[in-house]
Structure formats: C-alpha cells, structure tokens
Amino acid sequence: MRQTPEPADPASRPGLRAIPPGLHLVSTPIGAARDITLRALDVLAGADVLVAEDTRTLRHLMEIHGIALNGRPVIAYHDHSGAGQLQRLLGMMAEGRSLAYASDAGTPLISDPGFELARAAAAAGLPLTAAPGPCAAIAALTLSGLPSDRFFFAGFLPATASARRTALEELAPVQATLILYESPKRLAALLSDAARVLGESRRAAVCRELTKRFEEVLRGTLAELAAAVAERELKGEIVVLIDRAPPEAVSEEKIAAALDAALAHMSVKDAATFVSQDLKVARKIAYRIALARQQE
Incomplete structure (x- = not known):
C-alpha cells in the first residue's frame, strides 16, 4: 500500500x-x-x-x-x-x-x-x-602550510592563457595568501603561468580531493609544483594556494621624503613612528633618518 x-x-x-x-x-x-x-x-x-x-x-x-x-x-x-x-x-x-x-x-x-x-x-x-x-578554500588553507593570518579568495581564474596571466598580474602585489580553484585539466597551465608571472620561487600548495579517499597535498615552490604536475594526470576537486608577495624594499629616499612631509607638523618621535608604520620599515631606521633630516 x-x-x-x-x-x-x-x-x-x-x-x-x-x-x-x-x-x-x-x-x-x-x-x-x-x-x-x-x-x-x-x-x-x-x-x-x-x-x-x-x-x-x-x-x-x-x-x-x-x-x-x-x-x-x-x-x-x-x-x-x-x-x-x-x-x-x-x-x-x-x-x-x-x-x-x-x-x-x-x-x-x-x-x-x-x-x-x-x-x-x-x-x-x-x-x-x-x-x-x-569549505574547500578554508580546509585547504589550514593544510597548505602557508600563512593564514590574511588570505584572498580569487575563485576560478579565466580559462584562456592571456586572460589568466592578466588576472595573475593583478594578484601579484596582494599581501595575502592567494586561494584559487582550478580544474585538473587546466592545473598545469595555471601553475606554469603563475611561476612565470609571480616568480618561480614563490611558495605554493596544491590540495586535491580534500576529505576524500585520495586526499593529497603537494607543497613547494611554483616552479617545483609546475614540474611535478606536468608529469602527472591529476583528477578531482583542486585548490591552489600561493604565498603572498615578498614585501617591497623601501629606499632611504622614499623614507626621507615621507619624513619631510611628516616633520612639517609632527615631532621627530611621532614622525618616525608614523612613517615606520605607514611604510612598514623598522622604527629605528625611520628615527635615524628623521634626526638627520632635522639637523639638516
């Protein structure tokens, strides 16, 4: 019934x-x-x-x-x-x-x-x-071994090579761990382009089939991962994580220019503190240059 x-x-x-x-x-x-x-x-x-x-x-x-x-x-x-x-x-x-x-x-x-x-x-x-x-993105981040204090989820990048490289160029200066989704068929191309655009020495991880029977995490530089993936036929859901860009070196000329502007309305101590935080340089360096600028 x-x-x-x-x-x-x-x-x-x-x-x-x-x-x-x-x-x-x-x-x-x-x-x-x-x-x-x-x-x-x-x-x-x-x-x-x-x-x-x-x-x-x-x-x-x-x-x-x-x-x-x-x-x-x-x-x-x-x-x-x-x-x-x-x-x-x-x-x-x-x-x-x-x-x-x-x-x-x-x-x-x-x-x-x-x-x-x-x-x-x-x-x-x-x-x-x-x-x-x-969430695959967060699960992969916790397994990647890359910094997790700041991350940027970019999802799937464009499928065509030129558009993908343009997207990677836009992501290059981001000061955060990049999290991308990618299909197995395009993974080798993505890693190759990322090594070319972001630098072969950037640390990265490829997380595959998370929580499933054939879960796998590959870690290394972009160059190492690109070479490893090129020799394999991977399947399943894939998350790619790429370490943040190295901090840009700040010249003394740039620090001095910033201090000149700050010293116009701040004390040496306050100007050094402000510029060190703004340009992300050591305070003792900013303070030394600030003293020299004041004496001049």
Missing part, C-alpha cells in the same frame, strides 16, 4: 525542530558525508522548501543521513534558472515559508550560484541566515 506523504508543516511533524521563515544557507560536505553539521541536518529536516544547485546531489545526501522529504518540494536553482525561478523562491519566503538552500558541495555562495538568491533575499528585507560548515 502506498503511504500518504506527511504534511509539509514542520510543526505537524513530531520530533522536528521548527525552522523560522526565510532563507537558510546550508553548507554541505566537500567529500566525507559525515562532515555535515547537526544544525545543517536540522535545517534540511525541518525546512518547508529545499533548494539546491543539483537536486540529485541533495536528495542523495539526505538519503545518506536518513532525512525524509515528507512531500516537501525540492527545487533546482542554478546559473540558468532565470528571473522567474528567483521570484518564485522570493515569493515563498514572503509568504512565511522557510527555504533551505544547499550548496552542491561546501559553503553556499563560494563559487556557487546561490549568490543571486541570497542577495535578492537581503535586498527584499527577508530573513537570511547560514548553517556554516565545510
């Missing part, structure tokens, strides 16, 4: 936590299914409407964790959904329904089409919250 689906209202389903109206961004595992959070499971089990870039992926994840649909709609939302689908979802939220938007893998809005939906919900003044969890 075919069973009648349970009502979609979470309040009528015993044991489920009521999910407030609005848009709930749900982070999903990037590999290991057990990496999902308890809160994410609560949202997926209790939301009125389920939305995903790939509904098959979401259905499979829910089956793994024993979460029943109970007659709830599962709606696809991706780059080709169009304005009509967006307005439909906004209308559901305006009616007081709770929508769970699940990323295909990882955190929604990180190289993910959910950005337009979240931005539209915020612009409409609708409730918006997140059930945080896995």
Whole structure:
C-alpha cells in the first residue's frame, strides 16, 4: 500500500525542530558525508522548501543521513534558472515559508550560484541566515602550510592563457595568501603561468580531493609544483594556494621624503613612528633618518 506523504508543516511533524521563515544557507560536505553539521541536518529536516544547485546531489545526501522529504518540494536553482525561478523562491519566503538552500558541495555562495538568491533575499528585507560548515578554500588553507593570518579568495581564474596571466598580474602585489580553484585539466597551465608571472620561487600548495579517499597535498615552490604536475594526470576537486608577495624594499629616499612631509607638523618621535608604520620599515631606521633630516 502506498503511504500518504506527511504534511509539509514542520510543526505537524513530531520530533522536528521548527525552522523560522526565510532563507537558510546550508553548507554541505566537500567529500566525507559525515562532515555535515547537526544544525545543517536540522535545517534540511525541518525546512518547508529545499533548494539546491543539483537536486540529485541533495536528495542523495539526505538519503545518506536518513532525512525524509515528507512531500516537501525540492527545487533546482542554478546559473540558468532565470528571473522567474528567483521570484518564485522570493515569493515563498514572503509568504512565511522557510527555504533551505544547499550548496552542491561546501559553503553556499563560494563559487556557487546561490549568490543571486541570497542577495535578492537581503535586498527584499527577508530573513537570511547560514548553517556554516565545510569549505574547500578554508580546509585547504589550514593544510597548505602557508600563512593564514590574511588570505584572498580569487575563485576560478579565466580559462584562456592571456586572460589568466592578466588576472595573475593583478594578484601579484596582494599581501595575502592567494586561494584559487582550478580544474585538473587546466592545473598545469595555471601553475606554469603563475611561476612565470609571480616568480618561480614563490611558495605554493596544491590540495586535491580534500576529505576524500585520495586526499593529497603537494607543497613547494611554483616552479617545483609546475614540474611535478606536468608529469602527472591529476583528477578531482583542486585548490591552489600561493604565498603572498615578498614585501617591497623601501629606499632611504622614499623614507626621507615621507619624513619631510611628516616633520612639517609632527615631532621627530611621532614622525618616525608614523612613517615606520605607514611604510612598514623598522622604527629605528625611520628615527635615524628623521634626526638627520632635522639637523639638516
């Protein structure tokens, strides 16, 4: 006998936590299914409407964790959904329904089409919250061995060689660890271009298939990684991380010019402190030059 689906209202389903109206961004595992959070499971089990870039992926994840649909709609939302689908979802939220938007893998809005939906919900003044969890970029950063105090996520660079090199030139002076996503087919070209544009000696890491069976992290200079990858046929999801640019050397002439401007309205001590912080040079160097400029 075919069973009648349970009502979609979470309040009528015993044991489920009521999910407030609005848009709930749900982070999903990037590999290991057990990496999902308890809160994410609560949202997926209790939301009125389920939305995903790939509904098959979401259905499979829910089956793994024993979460029943109970007659709830599962709606696809991706780059080709169009304005009509967006307005439909906004209308559901305006009616007081709770929508769970699940990323295909990882955190929604990180190289993910959910950005337009979240931005539209915020612009409409609708409730918006997140059930945080896995993110390939952050997982790779923690494994890379590169500085994590400041980082810059650039996502996927352009596919064509000329546009990719231009993008790398724009990223070259960034004083932060660069985080990029790349396909296995273009990884060798990216590393080769990065070595050429950013310098062969820049430290970097290639993180592949994170949290999965064949997880691998390659570390070395851009030249070393480019050579290693050129000899292999890698597969899977890949994150590339590149160390920040070395600090630019500051000449004494530049320090002196900055001190001359500062000494016009500051004491020697204050001017030395200000310039050392502004140009990121040792204070004793700035103070020595400041004393010499004052005596002149």
